[in-house]
Structures are given as structure tokens and as C-alpha cells.
């Protein structure tokens with residue numbers, strides 16, 4: 429799939445004169461991807477046979493019984509204990525060390541392989557919705573887990589994220605707190621994922637190592653910056669949900685800022701901070717999924733998309749790669765921003781786009797994940 433960035437269009441000198449004279453400006457292209465009522469109805473009809481027998485409840489981490497927390501953690505550790513040598517259609521010989529891979533590492537591998545699709549801004553939420561579903565299916569099929577992955581509602585912890593229940597140090601039910609950065613290269617030292625006799629949670633990428641965290645309120649430790657938790661307060665997130673009805677792009681871009689702050693606040697693997705023992709050039713791969721917090725964090729992102737989808741009738745099937753209400757004058761003014769953020773703009777963003785999951789899954793169209801209560805998804809947020 430070729431992704432046309434707006435920059436490539438703007439930069440194409442042969443295209444510009446045509447643009448300026450054309451009867452239909454790019455604005456026409458921008459709006460053509462809006463979902464119409466007609467397509468919505470036909471899609472609903474086509475998908476009516478995909479009704480779920482029941483919906484699996486996806487719950488907030490702190491509301492789980494201790495045995496349910498322990499069950500999820502132990503299923504994750506089970507995946508990490510299964511040795512696995514992948515068969516990929518995108519096999520590459522030297523990006524990762526071939527040894528010591530687990531089924532859990534397979535998710536880091538796929539996330540890295542598909543990084544551009546998954547993180548080109550318009551496909552971010554739909555791609556991760558299916559990716560999380562693949563992870564849940566693997567937990568159930570391989571490790572005897574019965575539910576969907578829970579979510580971490582970080583808005584509830586924005587005032588004091590360091591003491592969030594997800595960072596509990598209980599050796600069976602806790603995901604552990606921040607790492608020991610003075611003596612142990614930020615390896616976590618408490619909770620069920622810390623190295624202990626008879627229990628190792630070792631990640632393969634970028635080199636084999638125990639889970640690392642380096643929690644901070646300030647990006648790069650720079651106290652002159654605004655604290656990271658300002659971006660995910662309940663008020664901030666609520667206002668993101670309330671604004672821009674029908675405009676998926678604007679919603680997703682805003683919520684992605686909150687999302688980024690959580691990665692940065694937790695640090696270590698979740699923020700792809702390179703292990704101290706290797707040169708930075710060996711870290712030019714994505715391994716953020718190493719920290720199991722990733723899955724709870726992305727379940728929360730998925731939940732917020734679901735809340736937004738249900739907040740306004742225009743939201744449920746909304747999908748676009750540019751703000752909807754852009755005028756021709758606005759478009760012409762966007763020039764400088766576009767030059768700075770080329771990857772964020774895609775005039776051809778479409779809910780027909782087939783998202784790729786490497787060897788892990790068939791391709792999935794964006795519009796096929798709009799409704800997580802039908803088809804192969806079948807979960808609800810409670």
C-alpha cells in the first residue's frame with residue numbers, strides 16, 4: 429500500500445501548478461473519505477451475521493480481584509516462557525538476535541515490523557485494537573487465560589502516578605514499580621516480573637535483558653518542562669472526548685499526546701530507553717511492548733476510542749486523516765506544519781485500508797474494527 433503524504437504532493441513541483449488551477453482542490457480529496465450514512469447501513473447489514481455469542485468484559489486493573497491480576501500476569505509470563513522461532517513473510521536476518529526469542533517477543537517483533545502502518549497517525553488506534561486482540565487470543569489459546577486484557581485508566585492516577593495500583597510490588601499480583609537505575613541498569617526489582625529464583629521474565633529485544641523501568645515526571649529529567657501527568661488528567665481527557673465530533677483525526681492526535689506521556693513517564697522498555705550495556709545504534713528498533721504495562725495502556729487507549737465512538741452519532745465510524753473542517757485558506761496556511769510533520773498527513777487515509785500484521789494475522793480493514801462488539805473482537809468495557 430502506497431501512503432501518499434501531503435508533503436510528497438506539495439513537494440511535487442509538477443503537481444503544484446495543477447493543484448492551483450484544478451477545479452477540485454485537495455479539500456475535495458480530504459472530505460471524500462468521510463463515511464456516509466449509506467455505507468454505514470450497508471456495512472451494518474453485511475456484519476449482522478458476525479454477532480457475538482457473548483461479550484468478554486474488559487475491566488480496569490484496580491477493580492480486579494487479586495486472583496484475576498495473578499491470572500493475567502501468569503499468562504503473560506507463560507507466553508514469555510515459550511521458546512519460539514518465527515516464520516515471517518518479512519524475514520530479516522540481522523535486525524534482531526535470532527536466539528532466545530519467546531512467543532511474547534513475537535509481539536515486539538511484529539510491532540516493530542509494522543511500525544510505520546501502526547504509527548502513521550490515522551491507523552494508530554485501529555491497528556492497535558486488532559493487535560491487542562491478537563495478544564488476547566494468544567493468551568487464551570496458549571496460556572489458558574480466559575478473558576481479555578484489562579485496562580489501566582491512568583486518568584485515575586494522574587495526581588500521583590508513581591503510586592498507581594498497576595505499579596504494585598506484590599510478587600504474585602503486582603506488575604512492580606520503577607527500576608533500580610543506580611546499580612542495575614533500571615531493571616525492576618519488585619513485583620511478579622522481577623528476576624527471582626525460579627522466575628525469570630527475560631525480553632529478547634534489543635538484547636536479552638530483564639524488564640526495565642525508569643519512572644519520571646519530567647521528560648529527560650528536565651524540571652523546566654511541564655510535568656508529564658498534566659496531559660492525562662480526567663479533565664483533559666474528558667475535554668478531548670467532548671471536542672471534535674465526527675473528526676477522528678483530531679481526536680486521535682489529541683489523545684495520542686496523553687498516550688505518549690504515559691510511555692515517557694514509565695520509561696525504560698515502555699519508552700524504548702536503550703539498555704546501558706549496548707551502543708545506541710543497536711537500539712534502533714521498537715521494543716515498547718516488552719513492558720506488560722503496554723497492553724494495559726493500549727487497552728485504555730482502545731477504551732477511550734470506544735467511549736469517543738459512542739459519545740456522538742457522527743463518531744462511531746468516523747475515520748479521516750486530516751481535520752474535517754479545513755478550508756482552502758487553512759490548507760494553504762498548513763504548508764510549514766506539513767513540512768515538519770510529513771508522516772502525520774495522508775490525504776488517502778481510508779477505512780478501506782488493509783492493515784498489515786506481518787506473519788501474525790491476516791490483513792484487517794480499518795472499518796472492520798470499528799465495532800468491537802461483533803466479529804472476532806467480542807469484548808466490552810465495564
Ligand SMILES: [Cu+2]
Pocket residue numbers: 539546547556
Ligand atoms: Cu504501538
